[in-house]
Amino acid sequence: xxxxSLCGAIAEIVTxxxxxxxxxxxxxxxGQLRQxxxxxxTFCWTMLTEDTDLDGSTLDVDRxxxxxxxxxxxxxxxLPDPPAFACVxxxxxxxxxxxxxxxxxxxxxxIPV
Amino acid sequence: MGRxxxxxxxxxxxxxxxxxxxxxxGVGDLSGYATADDRVEVLERIxxxxxxxxxxxxxxxDLAGAIxxxxxxxxxxxxxxxxxxxxxWLTERHHVGVIEGDIETALDAERLAGLGAVVELINTGQGFxxxxxxxxxxxxxxxxxxxxxxxxxVIVENVGNLVCPAEFDVGAHARVMVYxxxxxxxxxxxxxxxxxxxxxxxxxxxxxxxxxDVDLAEFYKxxxxxxxxxxxxxxxxxxxxxxxxxxxxxxxxVPAGAIRR
Numbered sequence: 412x413x414x415x416s417l418c419g420a421i422a423e424i425v426t427x428x429x430x431x432x433x434x435x436x437x438x439x440x441x442g443q444l445r446q447x448x449x450x451x452x453t454f455c456w457t458m459l460t461e462d463t464d465l466d467g468s469t470l471d472v473d474r475x476x477x478x479x480x481x482x483x484x485x486x487x488x489x490l491p492d493p494p495a496f497a498c499v500x501x502x503x504x505x506x507x508x509x510x511x512x513x514x515x516x517x518x519x520x521x522i523p524v
Numbered sequence: 525m526g527r528x529x530x531x532x533x534x535x536x537x538x539x540x541x542x543x544x545x546x547x548x549x550g551v552g553d554l555s556g557y558a559t560a561d562d563r564v565e566v567l568e569r570i571x572x573x574x575x576x577x578x579x580x581x582x583x584x585x586d587l588a589g590a591i592x593x594x595x596x597x598x599x600x601x602x603x604x605x606x607x608x609x610x611x612x613w614l615t616e617r618h619h620v621g622v623i624e625g626d627i628e629t630a631l632d633a634e635r636l637a638g639l640g641a642v643v644e645l646i647n648t649g650q651g652f653x654x655x656x657x658x659x660x661x662x663x664x665x666x667x668x669x670x671x672x673x674x675x676x677x678v679i680v681e682n683v684g685n686l687v688c689p690a691e692f693d694v695g696a697h698a699r700v701m702v703y704x705x706x707x708x709x710x711x712x713x714x715x716x717x718x719x720x721x722x723x724x725x726x727x728x729x730x731x732x733x734x735x736x737d738v739d740l741a742e743f744y745k746x747x748x749x750x751x752x753x754x755x756x757x758x759x760x761x762x763x764x765x766x767x768x769x770x771x772x773x774x775x776x777x778v779p780a781g782a783i784r785r
Contacts, residue, residue: 413656413688420570428566439570446687446717493713495749496720504752514571519564 414451418459424516425465434468436520442513443477443490477511574692577660581667581695585678590621591778592663592678594696596718598711599684601704602728604632605761606770607681608639613771615640618677618778621670625658625683632681641679644669648683657688660695676778686711690718698777700770704729709742716750724755724773731760 425437437456441447449472456470477490479498486500490511497504569575585592597603607622614620620641624633625648633645644666648655655662663680670678680696682689701722703711706729712719719725725747733740747754757773759766 413691416655416659417570420573423573424566424568424570428564428568444717446691493710493749494716496716496752497749515569516566518566521562521564523562 414448414455415459417447418452418455421456421470421516422459422463422465425468425519428516429519429521432524433522434465434519435522436469436471437516438471438473438518438520440473440475440513440515440517442475442511444508444511445514447514449474473517475510475513478509479506480509481506571691571693574660577664578693578695581660581664582697584667584672585695585697588672588675589779590672590676590678591697592680592695593774593777594680594682594689594694594699595702596682596686596689596699596722597684597702597704598686598707601684601702601707602761603681603684603702604635606702606726606728606759606767607679608635609761609764609767610771610774611636611639611641613768614677614774617775619675621672621675621678623658623663623666623670623678623680625662625681627655627683642670642675656683656685657692658682658694659692663694677774679774686715686718690715690721698723698774700724700726700774702726702728703743705733705736705738705740705743709739709746712743712746712750719747719754720751722751722754724757724770725751726766726770727756727758729760729762730758730765731763 421437421439425434441449452472453470460466460468478487479490479496480487481498481500481503482505483503484498484501486498487509488499490496491499496506498506581592595603595607611620622636622641622643623646624636624643625646626632628647628649630645630647633643636643646658646662646666648658648662658680667678680694682694699722701718701724703725705727727740727743744756747756755773757766757769759770761767
């Protein structure tokens with residue numbers, strides 16, 4: 412349950428980037444390997460932004476599936492469930508996480524002036 | 525990594541650039557494009573500020589010739605008992621500081637007092653429900669209260685939690701995860717981020733194995749799925765098994781010149 416402090420970090424970024432404009436939607440990218448619960452994030456966002464300049468803004472979460480790439484044979488694969496960080500092609504253990512660790516504010520939709 | 529942002533000019537030509545500097549962009553940056561459109565492309569990492577402060581912590585430690593070890597586990601896995609059992613070995617060879625993270629109470633800090641280390645407590649309980657992890661700014665405040673110039677090893681005992689602490693770089697040089705054999709074989713699969721981030725996994729409370737149905741081979745198999753090749757040491761704070769091996773693992777990471785007797 413670290414969503415509240417994450418919302419604090421998101422609000423800091425949004426406030427700085429929005430300047431004096433009002434924000435309608437905050438677009439987020441959250442990788443599968445980030446242990447963030449979108450519903451909890453949305454709940455905390457409503458609570459944190461109440462009676463602030465960000466009151467009424469919403470979060471739009473784009474979840475990114477985890478993708479592994481084998482450094483030995485180059486095979487790309489999705490992370491299996493339950494997770495295993497190994498190559499499905501050659502069985503090698505030297506895999507890079509190509510996607511799934513994203514956690515970023517990607518864009519803001521502003522209320523037209 | 526610098527902050528990366530993108531913006532399209534009025535002619536619609538896309539361009540992007542990387543910033544290697546670390547200052548925050550003020551709102552003045554937006555004058556060129558935010559007013560022309562109702563959408564601002566941002567692409568800013570949410571952990572960016574925490575990572576920036578974590579890097580500062582690491583740099584301060586490096587300057588002092590010290591390393592920090594971030595100890596993480598679920599509540600009750602035995603971090604404090606293991607630390608208490610380790611401090612005699614460690615303080616005979618190092619000048620040790622301990623940053624003790626707890627949501628409430630000074631109980632753990634009191635348990636570690638008088639064992640030769642300088643103990644600094646962080647209570648994360650202010651605010652809603654208490655923070656479930658230590659972040660880099662909290663550790664930074666604790667570091668300033670420690671006599672860093674006199675230390676060569678700082679052990680950060682994180683808040684007991686298998687989820688949140690794994691997400692926050694506090695500026696440590698190594699991450700030690702304490703797993704206890706009472707927690708079940710499947711924990712690495714349920715908390716892959718925590719188990720994957722560890723440089724060392726301590727398999728603790730092994731003195732209880734005769735009384736449990738836990739299949740340790742299955743645990744190691746699951747651990748290998750999420751963090752193949754990670755160092756492991758079987759420990760018991762109660763019998764002392766593996767404690768010296770754990771201490772030696774930590775000690776080996778302290779810069780050689782820093783060891784003082």
